[in-house]
Every structure is written in C-alpha cells, then in structure tokens.
Amino acid sequence: MIDVYYWPTPNGWKVTIMLEECGLDYNIIPVDIGGGDQFKAEFLRISPNNRMPAIVDHEPMGGGKPLAIFESGAILEYLADKTGQFLPTEPAERFKVLQWVHWQMANLGPMMGNANHFKNYGKNIADDPKQLEYGIKRFVGEVDRLSGVMDAQLSANQYLASDYSIADMITWPWAMLIGRMIDEAVWEDFPNLKRWVDEVGARPAVDKGWQVERELGRREMTEEEEKARRELLFNQTNEKVRKAREAAAQAT
Numbered sequence: 001m002i003d004v005y006y007w008p009t010p011n012g013w014k015v016t017i018m019l020e021e022c023g024l025d026y027n028i029i030p031v032d033i034g035g036g037d038q039f040k041a042e043f044l045r046i047s048p049n050n051r052m053p054a055i056v057d058h059e060p061m062g063g064g065k066p067l068a069i070f071e072s073g074a075i076l077e078y079l080a081d082k083t084g085q086f087l088p089t090e091p092a093e094r095f096k097v098l099q100w101v102h103w104q105m106a107n108l109g110p111m112m113g114n115a116n117h118f119k120n121y122g123k124n125i126a127d128d129p130k131q132l133e134y135g136i137k138r139f140v141g142e143v144d145r146l147s148g149v150m151d152a153q154l155s156a157n158q159y160l161a162s163d164y165s166i167a168d169m170i171t172w173p174w175a176m177l178i179g180r181m182i183d184e185a186v187w188e189d190f191p192n193l194k195r196w197v198d199e200v201g202a203r204p205a206v207d208k209g210w211q212v213e214r215e216l217g218r219r220e221m222t223e224e225e226e227k228a229r230r231e232l233l234f235n236q237t238n239e240k241v242r243k244a245r246e247a248a249a250q251a252t
C-alpha cells in the first residue's frame, strides 16, 4: 500500500492521476496546508521542505523498509520505474520524457504558482495594489511564454514526448488552469495546447485522479481563519519554518 500525503491542488493531483493510471492501491493522508499540517513532525520527517505531495511506499521497489519520497517529479519517476509504465527505459525515449518532467517542475509549476500568488492572493496581502503590478507582469508573462512553448511542442506531437507519459501527467494539472488563471480567451492563442488539455483530461484515470478528495479544499472559512491561512502560507521565512520544525520536534 502507498500512503499519499495530499491536499487537492495541482501538485497533489499529479500523484493521484499517476496512481490511477497505474491502477495502484493508495491511502490518502490529508495534509491541510492552510491549517499547518505541513509543519507537523511526522510530515516533516517525510517531506523536509514542508510541502505536499509526498508518499510512503510500504512495499518499495527493490524491497526493504518503507520508502518515503517528496517532490512530485521524483514521486512520478519512482512510480513509473516501479510499475514499468509511462516512462520508457530506452535512453533516448526516457530522456525525451524526463526533460519535460524537469521543465514542468522548474518552469510551469513555479511560474504559475507565482502568477496565481500575485494575481489572486496578493490583493489580500499587499498594502498597495501597485506593489503587485511588476510581479503580475513578470509571472503572467512567463506563463504566457511557457504556454507558447507547450503549444509549439504539441503542434507537431500528440503528447509532450512520444507516447502518453509522466510528462503529460505532471504538466496537465497546471496547464489546464491557464485559462482560469490568466483569461479564458488565452486558449485562442494556444489551440494545440487546448487540444491536448481536452484529450488528456478525457482520460478516465485523469478525471478520477483530479477529483480525489476535492471537498477537502472547499470548506468555507471565517475571515479569521482566512487571515491565519494567509499568514501561514505566504509569510514563510527560514526563522518561522525553523521554529515550527523545533516545536514539532519537541512535541514528539
């Protein structure tokens, strides 16, 4: 059995989509990132970067004691190697996939996260909306550029690499949100990307994977809870995280 430390966000969906595609059994352990679960001692032992998703495989590849993995890219690569699916072993084909996996991890995910932060969350945080302007321009511009990169790749290929792979699974949960994050009209500029988003989204495992525990993220919060959530998520310095780590260690 595989424990999945999870909250319904794009980075979490990557893992549930892959598990559904592989037909593996898994057990969801919610990590309420707005409530501070990412700072709990048990979680930090598995994911020292205080971010979900993470997994613990109780029957790991190669045998031995349970194996904990954090970072969605590493998790998908591990599950692909464990099951022998969605990541070719032949070097040229393998690296066609892995270059897009790393591209997503280093580019689309972080840039969309920052675009979302400045565009949507920032207005409740910044003292003056003018403080947000440069961040919005920079990160929305990057998302637009990256959408063009995907669109060009998908104009000549059905999928990001040769066959459907972990590169598609890791990219789809962010890519399908581009319209919602920037403007729905943006799809007109990227018809090949839109074709791929619809095609991948129509896969039963993808549809199932991104619906996992959706209700968890939908709880209505009071204004006080919202404020506490913002303080927790958007004000993380080394000192703050270190204190949380120390408090978690003392509590065990």
Ligand SMILES: N[C@@H](CCC(=O)N[C@@H](CS)C(=O)NCC(=O)O)C(=O)O
Pocket: 009, 010, 011, 012, 033, 038, 050, 051, 052, 053, 070, 071, 072, 073, 105, 109, 232, 233
């Ligand atoms: N590169 C990481 C990113 C993970 C990440 O940013 N997770 C967010 C939720 S989508 C999180 O756990 N946030 C908690 C926090 O900011 O404290 C991955 O792909 O696994």
